[in-house]
């Protein structure tokens with residue numbers, strides 16, 4: 001069964017495209033990685049799925065129900081920002097207090113069960129201020145799981161964690177999915193989540209540049225070498241259809257496997273490239289080529305849609 005579905009989902013702010021024409025399908029019980037650098041549209045997508053932002057185009061479904069669907073939110077858990085807990089309360093008390101908001105639980109031991117699922121049972125009666133960053137994030141996940149949702153949306157859940165905490169969190173996420181809850185999680189670090197995801201979608205500038213099982217994914221970029229004087233015009237032309245990143249050299253890296261389409265777009269705009277080369281590679285290389293080694297897009301002009 002399909003848990004998340006997006007058809008042509010989009011959000012624009014004025015002329016800026018935050019998310020453009022997003023098509024996605026996430027099967028029940030999967031860990032689905034929604035990957036991309038800062039500003040690529042991950043949070044905007046999650047907020048649209050939660051009904052916090054109205055899409056400007058397209059449609060989406062959660063658990064087969066078309067959005068917006070306020071009643072359906074009872075089956076959805078979310079951690080969109082770093083969860084804020086009272087530092088002087090214990091982990092268990094924090095969940096009990098927050099449980100008072102919203103509909104009653106289906107199970108009396110929901111708090112204990114959620115704490116158990118995220119591996120916090122033995123620390124449940126310690127004050128939150130004594131928790132590490134990773135433990136606070138896991139408490140946030142417990143909060144998202146308390147009402148036994150069929151799907152949880154986690155936005156950058158591993159932000160700020162050290163490698164050991166990331167490892168623990170990954171194991172927790174895998175257990176949650178194995179117990180039948182679909183996990184839809186975003187990250188700007190491909191390597192952080194690649195190993196636990198059944199499928200991933202890679203976003204750049206609001207568009208998906210690759211989608212599939214991490215092991216199977218190869219993707220392509222087109223490298224375009226231009227005269228320096230033509231570079232800005234070429235970037236403007238190409239950005240209308242593809243994610244584009246400028247390199248330090250005279251090249252532009254275009255998120256597409258279609259060299260002909262790139263050539264045609266340039267030619268129609270009256271810009272002639274010195275060289276156009278399609279480069280196929282593993283997902284990680286293409287991800288880095290388009291997002292830069294630090295995971296940040298290089299912004300050398302304002303032509304690229306953000």
Ligand SMILES: Nc1ncnc2c1ncn2[C@@H]1O[C@H](COP(=O)(O)OP(=O)(O)OP(=O)(O)O)[C@@H](O)[C@H]1O
Nearest residue numbers: 013018036037038039040041042043044045188306
């Ligand atoms: N309310 C808004 N008004 C104008 N632009 C916005 C607004 N919200 C988001 N954007 C823009 O939309 C684009 C996508 O933002 P979004 O927060 O979805 O990206 P992200 O992939 O989640 O990034 P991050 O990893 O930094 O959270 C960005 O260019 C951002 O500046």
